Amino acid sequence: MKKQSMIFKQLVKLVKFQRIMAANYSSTSSAEVPLRFVQFIRKNESNKLLGVLSNDGETLHPLPEGTCQNDMINLIKQDTKVLLKKLQSLPSEQLCSDIELLPPVTNPEKIVCIGLNYLDHCLEQHKAKPKEPMFFSKFASTLIGHGGNVIAHNISNKIDFEVELAVIIGKEAKNVSKENAMDYVFGYSVAQDISARDWQKERNGGQFLIGKSMDTFCPLGPAIVHKSLVNDPHHLQMITRINGIEKQNGNTMDMIYEIDDIIHELTKSITLKPGDVILTGTPAGVGMYRNPPEYLKPGDTIESEIECVGKLFNKVVADECI
Incomplete structure (x- = not known):
């Protein structure tokens, strides 16, 4: 009481x-x-x-x-x-x-991501729903803010888009129960998990790190929306538009592992700190699994929108433009 x-x-x-x-x-x-x-x-x-x-x-x-x-x-x-x-x-x-x-957090200790966390994203890859969360990470050097430029790195020709709800941790979290997990959330932001699919899938020995962590590969923003303003983070529409054309349209209600599951599982072995960022997965419609595949190129614009959280705008530029 x-x-x-x-x-x-x-x-x-x-x-x-x-x-x-x-x-x-x-x-x-x-x-x-x-x-x-x-x-x-x-x-x-x-x-x-x-x-x-x-x-x-x-x-x-x-x-x-x-x-x-x-x-x-x-x-x-x-x-x-x-x-x-x-x-x-x-x-x-x-x-x-x-x-x-700027990115609303520029120096998080950790950016943790979860793969295959939407059933329709699993289905478009012809993969079964994962039996446990699949975690990977991105470096803080991937972060750019609203209006920032995504570099189309010359070493990749398969750069892809993935709109994601970002969770911002509010206090140190270790061995957190699922029942108490949401108490450790400060707020939410809009993210793009930009991916070099050739480096994620075909190179670097099958490890995700290079493909996910190239500079500018994590647009985040425009703001951190305090959790008190989001009634239900598991019922939010999320959209990606490339050059104004809708490519992804999903809802966070379709997460396989919800935010409390993710925090509970992560903190069994990893201590989360204030400002840490968790990307919670993407729905179907990413470029790699479209027919034919559609990858980002210099000049493209990316609009990432999540209901109640905001709209993030970024442009893709060539290496030599930076």
């Missing part, structure tokens, strides 16, 4: 905070500035800053310089009460070309 009372109080505080923010929001009378946390830099400046993004992705509420040492992981570690005080009165400005949105 005591724990339930504490949770209820925290929810009340979140509601109060959103009402305060709505009163200060000038876009529309019904809009509320949500807990959508971003990292950004301004043109001709190098200081990374934190902010809160509006629901429509058009308005930025910068946090004061120095908040949480301008680092998202420090913000994630904040006590909820302390965090709410920092956010109760913020200025606002329209997003423009002078503001670059």
